[in-house]
Amino acid sequence: MNTNHSVIRLQAVTTPAAVLSLMLLLGIPTFAQYGGMGGGMGGGSTGSGTMGSSSASGPKYGANGKAIGIGIGAAAAAVGAVYLVRHHQGPIYGCVTANPDDRLAILDEKTGQTYSLRAGDVDLKAGERVQLKGKRFRDENGVQSLEVKKVQDLGVCH
Numbered sequence: 001m002n003t004n005h006s007v008i009r010l011q012a013v014t015t016p017a018a019v020l021s022l023m024l025l026l027g028i029p030t031f032a033q034y035g036g037m038g039g040g041m042g043g044g045s046t047g048s049g050t051m052g053s054s055s056a057s058g059p060k061y062g063a064n065g066k067a068i069g070i071g072i073g074a075a076a077a078a079v080g081a082v083y084l085v086r087h088h089q090g091p092i093y094g095c096v097t098a099n100p101d102d103r104l105a106i107l108d109e110k111t112g113q114t115y116s117l118r119a120g121d122v123d124l125k126a127g128e129r130v131q132l133k134g135k136r137f138r139d140e141n142g143v144q145s146l147e148v149k150k151v152q153d154l155g156v157c158h
Helices: 003-032 064-087
Strands: 092-098 104-107 114-118 128-138 144-156
Touching: none
Parallel strands: 114 144
Antiparallel strands: 092 104, 092 128, 104 114, 128 144
């Protein structure tokens, strides 16, 4: 069995599950303000059920409580969406080239972005057309780089 594919599939399942769990946990305080889904906006079982009633259960937000809850929920959803977009970028297609300093680079055919390559334990050679997957980052000099995790050979560059 190829364990490399198993690891990639496991990461593809666990990362979104962790993000979804975190978003759900961040939403719990929103429901707690209102005493749950059907508890109303009053002081719970000891209050009179009016919006501004006081009890020992915590602060009252009055009419602003709903807006605060919506704001917190929207912020959590935005953070989750940004995370998913930034961390699940598609593969890079292009031809591997060698820079004058013998470092490998690739020009992404879709975006026109050039990446300096850190091949790690994968075998890359200048002149190959490849599909690369990996972690995108900026190196210490601010150069857009890619730490290559997976390579699919697509033949020779023309």
